[in-house]
Amino acid sequence: MSNIEVEVVGVRIEMPANQPILLLKATEPAYYLPIWVGAIEANALSIAQRGLTPPRPMAHALLLDTLEAYETSLADVTITGRDGQIFLAELHTNDGKSISARPSDAVTLALTAQCPVYVDSELLEDAGIEAPEADEEEVAQFRDFLDNVSAEDFETGTETS
Template sequence: MSKVEVEVVGVRIEMPANQPILLLKASEPAYYLPIWVGAIEANALSIAQRGLTPPRPMAHALLLDVLEKYEAELQDVTITGKDGQIFLAELHTNDGKSISARPSDAVTLALTAHCPVYVETQLLEESGIEAPEADEEEVAQFRDFLDNVSAEDFETGT
């Protein structure tokens, strides 16, 4: 099966349910993949994405330390499929081993270890949302506006 590297956009909150969503973005093909996660997992993802180091190691750092002690390291993670509404993921180590994981844990580990995140192409096409293509002319006009706007442009004179 083929897979595509994705960018970890981050954690967003779906309203009105107030449910955290891990948002991944692929460039080719241009898709977003939303994965609903729990609040604790969303917190761990946010900490890892910001590159923060808590005073005591979290479970993700512990797992990376264990891999290192066994002379292995995390090579990449892949979101592999779905079982009903549950997404599945795998950790891949540099010694050829594959370990089943929850996507939230897999992505948190990837962010902590600074390794790539992939999604199976078929899963991306089936469960992803097509990303709208940017209109280059509109983007250029908006950049021009930002380059030339000043605070005085917003004064109402009241």
């Protein structure tokens, strides 16, 4: 199992259902990984990506402060797999511990702590979408695809336990 570093593109809204999608992008190989998230999680992701600091700490800042109080910090996060349509993630601390997390929380923490986000390479190939070349027409087609995609488009019909 190898991991590929990804860029957090941001949160997009899938239409017509108005469902937020966390969009991650790998450059080598060139793939996008869309992960459907809730509205509250999308808001937290957007705040973290913009680097905003609310007047009172959010839960993500509290967790990072707690790690610091225990003399460690967040090293990176990894989107590790999925169970059906539910994506799974892990937080990795600098002292070698792994903590299970929702991908939306993991990525929000990574943005807040300014640490890398990785995706398991097999998961990226299985659940990702090949990124188009920088050709403007293809980029427009891909944006159109993202505007019209739904969670059901990624169901394989084969689930393993």
